[in-house]
Amino acid sequence: MAKIKPPVPPLPDSLNPSPRRAGTKPPPAGVIAQGQETGISAVNWIDERLQLSGGLRWALFRKIPRHDWTYSLGSSVMFAFLSQAVTGVFLAMAYDPSTTGAYESIRYTTNEAFLGEFLRGMHKWGSTVMVVLVFLHMAQTFFYGAYKYPRELNWVIGVVLLILTMAMSFTGYLLPFDQRSYWATIVGVNINGTGPIVGPYLSDFLRAGPEFGATTLSRFYAIHMLLVPGAIGAMIGAHLWLVTKLGTTSPPWNRPRHRPQGSDIGVASSAPSSNGSSDQ
Numbered sequence: 001m002a003k004i005k006p007p008v009p010p011l012p013d014s015l016n017p018s019p020r021r022a023g024t025k026p027p028p029a030g031v032i033a034q035g036q037e038t039g040i041s042a043v044n045w046i047d048e049r050l051q052l053s054g055g056l057r058w059a060l061f062r063k064i065p066r067h068d069w070t071y072s073l074g075s076s077v078m079f080a081f082l083s084q085a086v087t088g089v090f091l092a093m094a095y096d097p098s099t100t101g102a103y104e105s106i107r108y109t110t111n112e113a114f115l116g117e118f119l120r121g122m123h124k125w126g127s128t129v130m131v132v133l134v135f136l137h138m139a140q141t142f143f144y145g146a147y148k149y150p151r152e153l154n155w156v157i158g159v160v161l162l163i164l165t166m167a168m169s170f171t172g173y174l175l176p177f178d179q180r181s182y183w184a185t186i187v188g189v190n191i192n193g194t195g196p197i198v199g200p201y202l203s204d205f206l207r208a209g210p211e212f213g214a215t216t217l218s219r220f221y222a223i224h225m226l227l228v229p230g231a232i233g234a235m236i237g238a239h240l241w242l243v244t245k246l247g248t249t250s251p252p253w254n255r256p257r258h259r260p261q262g263s264d265i266g267v268a269s270s271a272p273s274s275n276g277s278s279d280q
């Protein structure tokens with residue numbers, strides 16, 4: 001079957017400056033105009049060498065089936081994840097992952113460091129926001145039938161992302177190392193241990209041994225700030241690649257009941273349309 005190359009999405013009007021009208025004066029060349037000119041030249045210089053703008057335009061200015069805010073839920077989760085990554089880096093600057101120093105370093109961040117309480121609040125509430133958004137995004141894709149052919153793999157990657165998001169919350173909870181986080185984590189690890197076959201191995205892996213010990217905290221810290229965020233970053237890359245490749249699913253109530261064969265030609269998606277999904 002001949003492959004249809006989808007057209008490049010058009011730039012929004014706001015990014016297409018209209019040409020100056022004949023007879024009007026050019027704007028005065030002030031500092032701001034010069035600054036803008038410098039920025040544009042620098043970006044053009046980089047783009048001429050890396051040729052990224054085509055790909056970025058392809059990824060960022062895609063059409064969605066209809067004006068519907070629920071399509072922004074996936075990007076909202078991504079934004080929450082980026083916010084967690086940025087605030088996490090700053091929290092890590094003062095955090096001490098040792099059993100004797102963890103609680104004190106968190107106390108220092110909260111009570112003494114510049115904007116520490118704000119930063120910690122952003123990270124703590126941000127984690128809740130991310131979990132809520134992941135579930136909302138999952139519900140949206142479920143109710144729109146976006147898990148069906150040909151997007152099953154993207155749903156599976158989504159499930160992995162959901163598990164990884166939960167792993168972030170679970171491993172982060174121990175880090176303040178107060179009474180609540182300590183005992184809650186023991187309960188959580190024990191629950192993991194009751195899982196069939198892999199459960200006991202998973203508990204041993206999380207505790208870094210058969211008992212809760214001095215290395216458990218470093219194990220949780222490494223999982224929380226290196227292993228899981230790295231895996232989430234890679235999975236988001238695969239998830240978005242599939243979204244750009246397959247296009248976005250229309251809501252079921254917006255689809256024609258009987259679509260003539262080949263009617264996808266010319267729409268902004270190269271995805272097969274057997275479930276009636278399309279980009280327009």
Ligand code: HEM
Nearest residue numbers: 071074075077078138141146155158159161162243248249
């Ligand atoms: C860290 C977590 C996640 C991030 C950052 C993320 C990000 C995104 C983004 C940006 C999109 C494209 C825009 C949209 O349709 O909203 C998308 C689409 C999609 N996501 Fe996620 N997602 C995450 C988790 C999940 C989960 C938990 C599931 C389901 C189990 C899922 C399933 C899907 C599916 C099936 C699509 C395609 C939607 C369509 O074709 O209309 N995602 N995701």
